[in-house]
Amino acid sequence: xxxxxxxxxxxxxxxxxxxxxxxxxxxxxxxxxxxxxxxxxxxxxxxxxxxxxxxxxxxxxxxxxxxxxxxxxxxxxxxxxxxxxxxxxxxxxxxxxxxxxxxxxxxxxxxxxxxxxxxxxxxxxxxxxxxxxxxxxxxxxxxxxxxxxxxxxxxxxxxxxxxxxxxxxxxxxxxxxxxxxxxxxxxxxxxxxxxxxxxxxxxxxxxxxxxxxxxxxxxxxxxxxxxxxxxxxxxxxxxxxxxxxxxxxxxxxxxxxxxxxxxxxxxxxxxxxxxxxxxxxxxxxxxxxxxxxxxxxxxxxxxxxxxxxxxxxxxxxxxxxxxxxxxxxxxxxxxxxxxxxxxxxxxxxxxxxxxxxxxxxxxxxxxxxxxxxxxxxxxxxxxxxxxxxxxxxxxxxxxxxxxxxxxxxxxxxxxxxxxxxxxxxxxxxxxxxxxxxxxxxxxxxxxxxxxxxxxxxxxxxxxxxxxxxxxxxxxxxxxxxxxxxxxx
Numbered sequence: 001x002x003x004x005x006x007x008x009x010x011x012x013x014x015x016x017x018x019x020x021x022x023x024x025x026x027x028x029x030x031x032x033x034x035x036x037x038x039x040x041x042x043x044x045x046x047x048x049x050x051x052x053x054x055x056x057x058x059x060x061x062x063x064x065x066x067x068x069x070x071x072x073x074x075x076x077x078x079x080x081x082x083x084x085x086x087x088x089x090x091x092x093x094x095x096x097x098x099x100x101x102x103x104x105x106x107x108x109x110x111x112x113x114x115x116x117x118x119x120x121x122x123x124x125x126x127x128x129x130x131x132x133x134x135x136x137x138x139x140x141x142x143x144x145x146x147x148x149x150x151x152x153x154x155x156x157x158x159x160x161x162x163x164x165x166x167x168x169x170x171x172x173x174x175x176x177x178x179x180x181x182x183x184x185x186x187x188x189x190x191x192x193x194x195x196x197x198x199x200x201x202x203x204x205x206x207x208x209x210x211x212x213x214x215x216x217x218x219x220x221x222x223x224x225x226x227x228x229x230x231x232x233x234x235x236x237x238x239x240x241x242x243x244x245x246x247x248x249x250x251x252x253x254x255x256x257x258x259x260x261x262x263x264x265x266x267x268x269x270x271x272x273x274x275x276x277x278x279x280x281x282x283x284x285x286x287x288x289x290x291x292x293x294x295x296x297x298x299x300x301x302x303x304x305x306x307x308x309x310x311x312x313x314x315x316x317x318x319x320x321x322x323x324x325x326x327x328x329x330x331x332x333x334x335x336x337x338x339x340x341x342x343x344x345x346x347x348x349x350x351x352x353x354x355x356x357x358x359x360x361x362x363x364x365x366x367x368x369x370x371x372x373x374x375x376x377x378x379x380x381x382x383x384x385x386x387x388x389x390x391x392x393x394x395x396x397x398x399x400x401x402x403x404x405x406x407x408x409x410x411x412x413x414x415x416x417x418x419x420x421x422x423x424x425x426x427x428x429x430x431x432x433x434x435x436x437x438x439x440x441x442x443x444x445x446x447x448x449x450x451x452x453x454x455x456x457x458x459x460x461x462x463x464x465x466x467x468x469x470x471x472x473x474x475x476x477x478x479x480x481x482x483x484x485x486x487x488x
Contacts, residue, residue, distance in 0.1 A: 005166030023074030106203025124158030178430030324360025
C-alpha cells in the first residue's frame, strides 16, 4: 500500500521528516483527491485550504530549520463536525448552528495540532450526532465508499468514509452508542472507544456552544471522544496524544494508564461473546467473525467461549435508559413537555425502543440513581471477568453496512437472518461496553460474501486501553488490516 492516500499517519509523518514528500505536496495531494472523489461521497463538508496551505508551508520551513513540531508534523487531517475547529463552522449537523464559528479549538483537536497536524476539513454527521447514519439538513447524506447505496454509519460516518476512501489520514470521532465503532465496522477501519473520562470532551457539541466558555463544562455520560484510522499504530499514537484530564482538572490530576497485559498472541487470554438472542447477529457477519476466530485458533491463540456474567437484556435496558437521559437533556422544552404526556400513555408491556427512550428521557432523578447503581454492579461483573481474561471479542453490530434509510428513527426496520428487527438493534453490541465505560477497539475482520467490510470489537478492562489496542495489533497480524475499497 505505497499509494500516499492510504499510508498511515506515521508513515506520512516519516516521509515528511525525511524529505520524501513535503507537507505542502501531501496537502495538495489530498485536496486534489477530495475534489475528485468527495462529490460522490459527501464525506468532507467543509475545507479551509488557504489556512491549511499556510500551516503546511510553515511545517516545511520548520523541517528545513531542523525543527520538529511533533509526531504528526505536517500530516493532513480532518475532524468530525461535532468538534470545534477555529476557522471552520462547527454545526453538529444543526441548521441552528450553521454559522457557528468557534473561537477556540476543541481540546482533542488542539492535541492533534500541537503534535504538528495540518487540519484541512470537517466531516459529516447526523443531527447532533444522534444517529447511526450520517445525514442532515445542512450538508445532506454521506455515502459509503464500499457501496454508495449504503451508509458509512454514524455518527462519525463522514470521518469513516473519508478515511476509507483515502481523503485524509487520521480523524477524531466521538461515541455514545457506537458512533466511532459502527462507522469503523461499516467502512473497514480501526476505531477506538476510550475508557470513559480519559479524553477531554471540552469543545464537543453537544452540549450547545457558548454556554461553558471557561475551563469548566459538562461531560456527557457514556460519551467519549476517540480516534479513527487505517492503522492500529495510528490509533495507538492518537491515544497517546488525546489522553488528558478535562481542563478544570489539570491542576491536580494526571492520567497514566497501565501498560498492555500481553505482548504475544499466544499469551493473550481471549473470551468470546459472538451472538445473543436479545440482539441476534446476522449470518453474514457471524460467518466472517467465526472465520476470524478460527484463524486465530489456528495460530494457537488462547480462546475460550466465555463471557462476563452479564445478562444482555438487563445491560441493554440499563444502557438505553441512561442513554435516553443524556439524549433527552438537550431537547427543547416544547418537545420534552410532549414526552411527559406521551410517557403516561405507554402500556407497561411496551418494550419498544421508542417507549424505552420516552421513559429514560423523562425519568426521575431517583430512577437515574437506581440505574447508575445497576451500572456499578454490571461494571463489577466485567471486572470479575477481566481477572481471568485479558479481552473479549464480540460483534460491533448485527449487520454490515445497511442501505440508507431516512424515515423517522423509530419507524425504521432492519432485517437480521430474514427477520425484521427494530433499527436501534444496531447499537446493541456497542452498548455492552459503552454503558460500563470500558475501552473497545474495532479492527477489520474481513468481508461478507457481498463484499462489505466486517469489524470485530475487542473489549478491554477499564482504564487498560493499551490492552485491547495491543490485542488489536496482534490479532491484525493474523487477519490482515485495512484494505481500500475499489475505485479509490
